[in-house]
Amino acid sequence: MAQDPPTYRRLIARRAATFDAAADAWPLVQVHPTQRCNFACRHCCSRSGPRATDRLPVDVLEAGIVDAASLGYRGVVVSGGEPLLYRPLVHLLIAARSVGMTTAVVTNGTMLSSERLDELRPVVDVLAISIDGTPASHDALRGTGAHAAMCRHLPTLAVSGVPFGFVTTLTSSTSSPSSKSLDLESVVALAGDVGARFVQVQPLVPDGRARELQMHAPGTAELVAAHAEVLRLDAAAGALDVALDAASRRQVLDHPLFGDAPARARAHDLDPDLELTALAPVLVVDAHGTVRPVAHDLPDRLALGSMLDAPLTELRARRRRSGGSGLLAAARAARASLAAPDGPVLVDWPRAVAARAGTAVPVAIGRGAGRRGDDRV
Numbered sequence: 536m537a538q539d540p541p542t543y544r545r546l547i548a549r550r551a552a553t554f555d556a557a558a559d560a561w562p563l564v565q566v567h568p569t570q571r572c573n574f575a576c577r578h579c580c581s582r583s584g585p586r587a588t589d590r591l592p593v594d595v596l597e598a599g600i601v602d603a604a605s606l607g608y609r610g611v612v613v614s615g616g617e618p619l620l621y622r623p624l625v626h627l628l629i630a631a632r633s634v635g636m637t638t639a640v641v642t643n644g645t646m647l648s649s650e651r652l653d654e655l656r657p658v659v660d661v662l663a664i665s666i667d668g669t670p671a672s673h674d675a676l677r678g679t680g681a682h683a684a685m686c687r688h689l690p691t692l693a694v695s696g697v698p699f700g701f702v703t704t705l706t707s708s709t710s711s712p713s714s715k716s717l718d719l720e721s722v723v724a725l726a727g728d729v730g731a732r733f734v735q736v737q738p739l740v741p742d743g744r745a746r747e748l749q750m751h752a753p754g755t756a757e758l759v760a761a762h763a764e765v766l767r768l769d770a771a772a773g774a775l776d777v778a779l780d781a782a783s784r785r786q787v788l789d790h791p792l793f794g795d796a797p798a799r800a801r802a803h804d805l806d807p808d809l810e811l812t813a814l815a816p817v818l819v820v821d822a823h824g825t826v827r828p829v830a831h832d833l834p835d836r837l838a839l840g841s842m843l844d845a846p847l848t849e850l851r852a853r854r855r856r857s858g859g860s861g862l863l864a865a866a867r868a869a870r871a872s873l874a875a876p877d878g879p880v881l882v883d884w885p886r887a888v889a890a891r892a893g894t895a896v897p898v899a900i901g902r903g904a905g906r907r908g909d910d911r912v
């Protein structure tokens with residue numbers, strides 16, 4: 536099993552929990568610059584499709600990326616919609632590189648011509664290709680022929696010199712455990728065949744069109760089963776890095792920001808300006824400019840606001856002045872649910888926070904508890 540997760544694995548861990556902040560591209564900004572896509576997948580968390588026209592002006596995004604770098608964010612993941620349909624994609628990646636950020640693009644892989652790869656090679660650190668199991672499973676979510684359309688470009692990608700890997704969505708689905716295993720095995724086998732560097736297994740985000748698949752979001756049992764399967768496949772995969780995007784109970788319980796008040800107070804004392812990146816090491820920008828900490832499906836009331844209304848630094852300053860969003864309260868409520876001795880051993884942390892965001896009451900903790908700004912993200 537790979538012992539030292541490389542940068543790109545963390546970089547494309549778009550819903551990864553708020554842990555392991557040591558990787559080079561971490562914390563990161565996940566950008567969805569457009570909802571336009573040549574597919575309309577059933578499990579699309581951004582409701583993207585061929586008819587969607589929403590897209591963010593590149594100058595707004597470039598300014599947002601510069602601001603994010605000033606706040607301590609070190610990586611940018613461009614997702615979609617299909618990012619290769621966003622014309623200024625290369626400009627966006629150049630802007631990220633110019634402020635020292637690591638760059639990744641998550642694509643459905645069906646438009647990876649050698650010309651596009653030549654454009655991307657100088658400005659992208661890693662490409663992540665979305666693939667959802669066997670050809671039958673992939674096409675069931677994405678449409679007939681989608682798997683073949685993606686595979687057609689893999690030989691070109693393999694010789695392009697652009698580092699790449701696969702991301703695959705984990706659902707509970709109606710499939711049997713054996714077919715689920717077959718899906719993961721199929722993705723890992725293909726990854727090995729074409730020279731991919733990683734396979735990242737990501738739990739379904741039940742947002743956008745995927746809300747209709749909410750009942751298929753993996754629960755603890757599916758996470759645990761997937762974890763075992765991922766460990767088995769990773770051990771057999773040699774240099775290929777296979778990982779599941781989930782947090783262990785111990786990681787959550789030991790995290791200083793969610794635990795006792797003195798630890799949080801110490802975090803303030805050390806560097807208050809790192810607070811946003813500490814509590815929200817993933818910042819999601821959707822195609823309407825809305826900035827959400829942690830996850831795409833966090834409710835609007837936890838959003839920082841829209842980049843179309845104000846620069847990111849101003850959105851963050853407003854949030855601090857207004858006394859916080861309740862994000863910390865939601866995180867602490869999610870943590871509390873794991874604290875029982877028989878609590879789940881693995882958790883999809885962003886989903887756990889999002890699930891509590893609707894009911895959590897902001898709390899005042901730390902030194903000077905009760906003053907405004909105790910939950911200032």
Ligand code: SF4
Pocket residue numbers: 572573574575576578579580581582583584615616617643665677
């Ligand atoms: S999941 Fe990806 S490929 Fe499918 S519609 Fe959404 S953005 Fe497009």
